[in-house]
Amino acid sequence: MGLKRDVSLSAGLRYRGPAAYLTYILHRIGGLGMGIFIAVHILASFVGGRFGGILNGIYENWAFQIFIFFCALFHAINGLRITILDLFPKLLDYHVEAIWIEWAVFIPLFGVSVFVIVSTALGG
Amino acid sequence: MEVTIKIFRYNPEKDQRGNYVTYKVEAHENDRVLDVLEYIKGKIDGALSFRRSCAHGVCGSDAMRINGRNMLACKVLIRDVGANITVEPILGLPIKKDLIVDMEPFFDNYKKVLPYFINDSPLPADGRERLQSPEERARFDETTKCILCAACTTSCPSYWANGEYYGPAAIVNAHRFIFDSRDEAADQRLQILAETDGIARCHTAYNCTEACPREIKVTKAIGEVKMAIMTGKLD
Ligand code: HEM
Ligand code: SF4
Ligand code: FES
Numbered sequence: 001m002g003l004k005r006d007v008s009l010s011a012g013l014r015y016r017g018p019a020a021y022l023t024y025i026l027h028r029i030g031g032l033g034m035g036i037f038i039a040v041h042i043l044a045s046f047v048g049g050r051f052g053g054i055l056n057g058i059y060e061n062w063a064f065q066i067f068i069f070f071c072a073l074f075h076a077i078n079g080l081r082i083t084i085l086d087l088f089p090k091l092l093d094y095h096v097e098a099i100w101i102e103w104a105v106f107i108p109l110f111g112v113s114v115f116v117i118v119s120t121a122l123g124g
Numbered sequence: 125m126e127v128t129i130k131i132f133r134y135n136p137e138k139d140q141r142g143n144y145v146t147y148k149v150e151a152h153e154n155d156r157v158l159d160v161l162e163y164i165k166g167k168i169d170g171a172l173s174f175r176r177s178c179a180h181g182v183c184g185s186d187a188m189r190i191n192g193r194n195m196l197a198c199k200v201l202i203r204d205v206g207a208n209i210t211v212e213p214i215l216g217l218p219i220k221k222d223l224i225v226d227m228e229p230f231f232d233n234y235k236k237v238l239p240y241f242i243n244d245s246p247l248p249a250d251g252r253e254r255l256q257s258p259e260e261r262a263r264f265d266e267t268t269k270c271i272l273c274a275a276c277t278t279s280c281p282s283y284w285a286n287g288e289y290y291g292p293a294a295i296v297n298a299h300r301f302i303f304d305s306r307d308e309a310a311d312q313r314l315q316i317l318a319e320t321d322g323i324a325r326c327h328t329a330y331n332c333t334e335a336c337p338r339e340i341k342v343t344k345a346i347g348e349v350k351m352a353i354m355t356g357k358l359d
Contacts, residue, residue, distance in 0.1 A: 002136055002226065003219035007284035011215060015279065016192035020330035024281065089347035095263055095330060 030075030062121035132212040152205035174223040182271030194275040194335040214278035237298035242309035260305040267300040269338045276332035282325040289325040292332040300343040
């Protein structure tokens, strides 16, 4: 008798990991977000008509654009960090600093992009 | 000070699932979480079950989730975790009772990486030691410090998702022998770790490095093994 080893998604997300655990979670969300976005985008163009129009309407919404841009930009920059640290294990000594640098690159780029998306949406 | 401690309880003879029981006890800020558990077991509920042996961070038997993060109960002070404490079993291993998990799957994975010295060459001419320079010894010094507490492996999201993954602790112990200049089975171990459930399952979440009570740079050790597999070189 005993309880199974299963770890639920909520138990996993409640684990209080370091900053890198957050980037790990966001990397998954970003990768999945982009995958679903591309799949549905292809589907929308394929079916066309009213249904395709509704889907394209969602994509043209500025809030959605901010979300998908977050996915793409974060995934790309974080993916780059992972790749560099994988290729040069000695740099793993500085993994905390690497994540600080990553945020320092991400936040201004994302901030400017959000500004552009929102001001375009407001007809600026 | 008064400490409120919420402990995961599960009795396999009675319960279908686990539940939490909250205790309020007096403790000193310099007490360890293990002292509080011992107090509850001694004075309030003798049925409370948890593993501990050395009580000094050496034997590796009391890894548990304290306030959501893997730690050794004997190595963490009340003042470091505050007056509101939640104690739960480590994740990803079957729970036998309260805070006691079944460690067999953990040790099965550990055994897969041949975690022992292998050298079938004849002894040196004088029939004594196989010598090693201080630099060669230093190469794997860090990974000799592992006490097999499982804090790293059970903090790893890849291991939660898939118990077949050998896990950080097994790779740390493989590292200890792979980079030992006297050992001759590095290739064999690297081959084992190149399999699907080996290093490929590491996605560098770093939970392991943060959890290790021996401050072993676990992710770095895994990174060095990854590199050795990719390049076929040990440096
Ligand atoms: C700039 C381009 C990109 C870079 C640098 C990049 C980098 C990476 C890296 C390094 C990983 C492995 C992470 C790990 O070991 O945990 C990964 C995983 C992944 N990527 Fe990308 N990627 C890029 C674009 C994309 C795109 C366009 C998609 C979706 C269509 C995508 C979807 C995924 C998914 C689903 C995963 C698995 C998630 C995971 O392992 O955590 N990626 N990416
Ligand atoms: S590497 Fe650290 S956390 Fe993992 S089993 Fe060894 S001592 Fe415990
Ligand atoms: S009781 Fe031995 S390590 Fe904590």
